[in-house]
Amino acid sequence: MEKILEVKNLTKKFKHIAVNNISFDVEKGNVYGLLGPNGSGKSTTFGMLLSTINPTSGSWKWFGKEGTDTHTLKKIGAIIEQPNFYPYLSAEKNLEIVATIKEIPYSRIDEVLEVVNLLTRKKDAFKTYSLGMKQRLAIASALLADPEVLILDEPTNGLDPEGIIQIRDIINSIAKSGTTIIVASHLLDEIEKICSHVIVLKQGNAIYSGSVDAMSNTKGFFELKADNISELVSVLGSFGIFSSVKEQDNLIIAQISSDISASELNKKLFEKGISLSHLQKKKESLETQFLELVKQSNS
The missing domain is CATH 3.30.70 (Alpha-Beta Plaits)
Structure with missing residues (x-):
């Protein structure tokens, strides 16, 4: 299986050790969960892999190439922070701005809005959207460039049960199209429902990396x-x-x-x-x- 991402001995030290010598691989076409409580190093790991945080030591390869350059970033769709759109503009207009910046044809807008079930609400102002709809629009934005990898940091955080189910269904739908997905979450139930593989972090340490099914040594x-x-x-x-x-x-x-x-x-x-x-x-x-x-x- 083709390796999309190879992480070797990645470490980040602030005043404390946020990420401690972690290693894992991500294979094409799978859904990976980065599982751990708040403060376990999930967001810091994503920050390093996307070159927004400098590592203390260690290395990684995207698509067989060392580090993360601008060409690599074009292959990655990421939602690391809260959705940041113009509140008084419609979903369609907001995505047009993103598409212009990324030099993506506007024809992609309806396609990605349909994926996240917002096509019928594309003319509505962003400020009228529920939290779940705002998160789905952020996913649509990340999908505009048709990325090979989608990175989602706590995509269901703060959502009600209906919103969580909607995001879960969208992630499963995107995965079926062949997109490799990496999801950070502190929710065991969500990881179990959407991920084929999991990296478990505890206080910056990777205490497990592998398939969800093989996580336990027991035979059931x-x-x-x-x-x-x-x-x-x-x-x-x-x-x-x-x-x-x-x-x-x-x-x-x-x-x-x-x-x-x-x-x-x-x-x-x-x-x-x-x-x-x-x-x-x-x-x-x-x-x-x-x-x-x-x-x-x-x-």
């Missing part, structure tokens, strides 16, 4: 239920493929140590005379995995 767990709970627990323990078997909320939770499919487990239990009323194989939530990573980084 089974939820099971049967009429005879004690017999079910005993038989599951005898198989030697579970690291733990416990009762929780009227269900049996069996942590998998040796991978097995749900159908295979169902067959093995049926052969032991146990008929299940409930069987579901699950992976730990991103929240569970995140908390485990933080715990490991503290030890």
Whole structure:
């Protein structure tokens, strides 16, 4: 897979260490999440990668080329700060100004407004827009130059649930077109819903970088239920493929140590005379995995 971005040992020191020796790669066509609480180094990382903040040490390559020059920036659409548009001008007029500065044909304006579901409101003044609509217009502005990479810093910050869902749907739609997206967020739920890969930051340190699915070393767990709970627990323990078997909320939770499919487990239990009323194989939530990573980084 083609690498869009390669970050090596990137560090930024102010009075404190904001970003500490982080390394990660971003591959073409994926949605990456930069996950961490406020103050973990997300915005500082973006600032360095976009050459608005000078690094203390480390390096990066965009599209195989060292650093970030003006030619590279033309391939990147970024929303790092709050949308900054003229309040009394319409969405269309505001985008015309951006298009003129970037030497982009006005024909792109309707295309990007349609992507963010604002085409029917393009004649309305920016000051009449809700916070969610303003954020969607900012995304439209970032898409004007048809970038290969879209960078979004906390795109759902301050939005109500409906606004969050709208932004999430737009990000997923843009990703399907093949655009590589990097999203910074402190919201675990949002990262889990839109990202294929995640870089987890804690106090400037990258404590994980990889796919969301591979974030946990565990193989997941089974939820099971049967009429005879004690017999079910005993038989599951005898198989030697579970690291733990416990009762929780009227269900049996069996942590998998040796991978097995749900159908295979169902067959093995049926052969032991146990008929299940409930069987579901699950992976730990991103929240569970995140908390485990933080715990490991503290030890």
